[in-house]
Amino acid sequence: MNKLTLRLNTILGELAKCNTFADVGCDHGYVAEAMLSEGKCDFVYVTDVSGVCLKKAEDLLKNNYDGKFKAIVTDGLKNVPKVEQVLIAGMGGELICDILKNADFLPERLVLQPMKNTEKVRKTVISLGYKMVKDTTFKDVKYYDLIVCEKGEESYSEYEIEFGRDNLRDKGDAFKEVILKKLAVIDVATKTASEEERKRLENLKKKYEEVIS
Numbered sequence: 178m179n180k181l182t183l184r185l186n187t188i189l190g191e192l193a194k195c196n197t198f199a200d201v202g203c204d205h206g207y208v209a210e211a212m213l214s215e216g217k218c219d220f221v222y223v224t225d226v227s228g229v230c231l232k233k234a235e236d237l238l239k240n241n242y243d244g245k246f247k248a249i250v251t252d253g254l255k256n257v258p259k260v261e262q263v264l265i266a267g268m269g270g271e272l273i274c275d276i277l278k279n280a281d282f283l284p285e286r287l288v289l290q291p292m293k294n295t296e297k298v299r300k301t302v303i304s305l306g307y308k309m310v311k312d313t314t315f316k317d318v319k320y321y322d323l324i325v326c327e328k329g330e331e332s333y334s335e336y337e338i339e340f341g342r343d344n345l346r347d348k349g350d351a352f353k354e355v356i357l358k359k360l361a362v363i364d365v366a367t368k369t370a371s372e373e374e375r376k377r378l379e380n381l382k383k384k385y386e387e388v389i390s
């Protein structure tokens with residue numbers, strides 16, 4: 178068993194075996210190390226906009242993986258050589274969208290774990306020519322969304338963009354818990370809401386109840 182958290186192990190589980198891989202905003206570099214140690218890739222680019230953060234990854238990799246990795250201080254995917262698969266995890270959805278829109282290249286496969294604004298990430302990957310082959314919510318103390326994209330086209334409903342296709346189909350525990358928390362917030366807000374606001378909250382409540390029923 179490796180030393181990764183459940184969140185990082187869940188992400189690792191969605192990364193495919195490949196030749197070249199980039200972990201954008203790698204910070205500690207744990208996922209890159211696991212990709213190399215488990216033989217899931219031959220060469221890794223660890224990148225981060227912060228040299229201080231990137232040094233953690235370099236220090237982690239330099240003793241055992243000399244010649245198998247390159248560390249690059251950079252903004253997103255600028256100045257990163259083309260790779261097959263890219264991970265962008267632990268950042269806000271808007272930042273992930275900016276990184277993808279400003280990228281020097283777009284890989285065949287993307288694994289994304291936005292901390293918020295996941296619907297914006299879904300819209301952006303679709304606009305950039307990806308389909309989402311996995312789009313789910315999981316729990317590791319907190320709740321996280323995880324999206325796996327491959328090049329291709331598919332059409333998505335408004336609900337799928339808002340909630341994620343796998344969540345709507347599987348209605349997994351983590352997704353249900355997220356929605357139940359939203360419903361609890363609505364119930365509290367409804368108590369002091371104006372008439373107009375109450376109607377808006379009632380509609381929202383119906384929608385949330387529908388997606389987990």
Ligand SMILES: C[S@@+](CC[C@H](N)C(=O)[O-])C[C@H]1O[C@@H](n2cnc3c(N)ncnc32)[C@H](O)[C@@H]1O
Nearest residue numbers: 201202203204225226227230251252253266267
């Ligand atoms: C919260 S950490 C996440 C680390 C790791 N990816 C994870 O999921 O555990 C976010 C990292 O993204 C880096 N970062 C923020 N903006 C970035 C950008 N535009 N390009 C590359 N890295 C960025 C930060 O310096 C930080 O190391």
